[in-house]
Amino acid sequence: MGFFDLFRRKSGKNGGEESAKNQQEERLRPYSGMRVEVTTMNGQELFIAKLVHLQGDMAQLHQYTAAEIPPELEEAAKVRIRGYSDKEEKAVYLEGVITLMPERIWAVENLTLLKRENDRAFFRVDTDIDALARPVSNVVAEGGPCKLLNISVGGACISSKSQYREKERLLLNVKLMEERDVSLLLCEVLRITKKEDAVFEYGCRFLEMGEADAQKVAQVIFDLQREKALTKTAAGEEEAAES
Numbered sequence: 023m024g025f026f027d028l029f030r031r032k033s034g035k036n037g038g039e040e041s042a043k044n045q046q047e048e049r050l051r052p053y054s055g056m057r058v059e060v061t062t063m064n065g066q067e068l069f070i071a072k073l074v075h076l077q078g079d080m081a082q083l084h085q086y087t088a089a090e091i092p093p094e095l096e097e098a099a100k101v102r103i104r105g106y107s108d109k110e111e112k113a114v115y116l117e118g119v120i121t122l123m124p125e126r127i128w129a130v131e132n133l134t135l136l137k138r139e140n141d142r143a144f145f146r147v148d149t150d151i152d153a154l155a156r157p158v159s160n161v162v163a164e165g166g167p168c169k170l171l172n173i174s175v176g177g178a179c180i181s182s183k184s185q186y187r188e189k190e191r192l193l194l195n196v197k198l199m200e201e202r203d204v205s206l207l208l209c210e211v212l213r214i215t216k217k218e219d220a221v222f223e224y225g226c227r228f229l230e231m232g233e234a235d236a237q238k239v240a241q242v243i244f245d246l247q248r249e250k251a252l253t254k255t256a257a258g259e260e261e262a263a264e265s
Contacts, residue, residue, distance in 0.1 A: 049135050050076055050079070050081075050116075050133060050135055051076060052107060052110070053073060053076075053105060053107060053114055053116070053135075054073060054074065054075075054076040054081070055072065055073065055074060056072070056073055056105040056106065056107065056114075057070065057071070057072055057073075057086070057105060057106075057175055057176075057236060057240075058070070058071055058072070058073050058083070058103050058104060058105035058116075059103070059104050059105070059175075060083065060101050060102070060103055060120070060128075061101065061102045061103075061104070062092075062094075062099075062101060062102070063100055063101065063102060065102075066092075067247070068091075068092070068095070068101065069085050069086065069087045069244075070085075070086045070087050070175055070240040070243075070244075071083040071084055071085045071086055071128070072084045072086065072233075073103070073105065073130075076133075079118075079131065079132055079133045079134065080129070080130060080131050080133065081118075081130045081133055082123075082127055082128065082129060082130060083103075083120065083127070083128040083130055084126070084127055085126035085127070085128065086236060086237045086240040086241070087237070087240045087241050087243075087244045088126075088241060088244075091122065095120070095122065096122070097121075098119050098120070098121045098131075099119065099120060100117065100118070100119050101117070101118065101119075101120050102115070102116070102117055103115075103116040103117065103118060103130075103133075104116070106176055107138070110138060112138040112139060112140055113138070113139050113140070114135070114137075114138055115135075115136040115137050115138070115139070116133060116134060116135055116136060117132075117133075117134050117136060118130040118131060118132055118133040118134065119131045119132050146172045146173065146174040146179075147172060147173055147174070147243050147246045147247055148171065148172045149170050149171060149172055149173060149198075149246065150169065150170075150171070151169065151170040151196060151197070151198065152167065152168075152169065152170075152196075153167075153168050153169065153170045153180065153194055153195060153196035154166065154167060154168065154194070154195040154196070155168045155180060155182060155184065155186075155192045155193070155194055155195075156192065156193045156195070157186065157190060157191070157192060157193075158191040158192065158193055158208070159190070159191070165193070165195055166182060166183075166184040167182070168180045168181060168182035168184070168194075169181045169182070170194070170196055170198075171223065173198070173239070173242075173243060173246075174243065175228075175236060175239055175240050175243065176227055176228060177209060177212075177225070177226050177227035177228050178194065178207070178209065178226050178228070179223060179224065179225050179226070180194070180223070180224050180226065181217070181221055181222065181223045181224075182221070182222060182224065183220055183221055183222070184222075185222060186211050186214070186222070186224060187211065188211055188212065188213075188214060189210060189211065190210070190211045191208065191209070191210050191211075191229065192208075192209050192210075192211065192224075192226065193206060193207070193208055193209075194206070194207040194208075194209060194226075198239075198242045198246070199242060199245060199246070202242060205238070205239070205242075207228055207231075207235075207239075208228065208229045208230055208231075209226035209227060209228050209229060210226060210227055210229050211224050211225070211226050212225050212226060212227055213225035
């Protein structure tokens with residue numbers, strides 16, 4: 023084998039690796055900029071972030087929520103990443119290896135697209151909170167009473183005796199936690215379920231949510247989850263003590 027044959031073979035190998043890298047980037051490109059949830063490989067929720075600066079199979083995660091970092095994440099660790107593609111209207115599942123950088127930014131390597139599915143995009147927290155819902159088309163209405171049944175970064179489910187239509191836009195006025203200010207959340211009705219006693223349940227997605235609002239909602243969801251976990255733990259300890 024001549025020197026130039028060897029050079030061409032080596033060049034072809036590198037070209038193949040570069041081509042594979044480019045193909046991977048093309049597969050991942052539609053998901054750059056989306057909000058995602060990051061969990062351990064066992065499904066433990068870690069934080070909510072934004073996937074940005076995609077290059078090949080590398081990217082960054084800009085963390086939204088203030089959360090304690092488990093000791094196992096102090097070094098590079100493999101995680102699962104789940105987000106939602108507005109273009110495909112599907113949940114997107116990825117894996118990658120993350121490393122903590124300054125200012126709650128995570129470097130991601132070996133980012134791989136696993137699958138796309140018709141699935142809820144984000145973890146939801148069950149709630150039972152009084153709220154008001156006003157159709158955006160009715161500027162003079164004060165808003166009808168409703169119950170916020172659950173909430174995620176991507177949307178919420180409410181119950182109400184008021185009748186709304188699919189694709190109708192609502193402005194939710196709700197105080198998510200006692201110590202927080204009232205939130206005004208613009209959403210669109212996606213699903214309608216008729217319940218008993220002339221009550222309707224509306225599955226809604228949030229619209230026009232900026233970075234500050236997304237971070238605010240994400241942090242509230244984490245706080246609600248933490249509060250529920252503490253309550254559950256305290257109840258379990260009390261039950262164990264009584265027995």
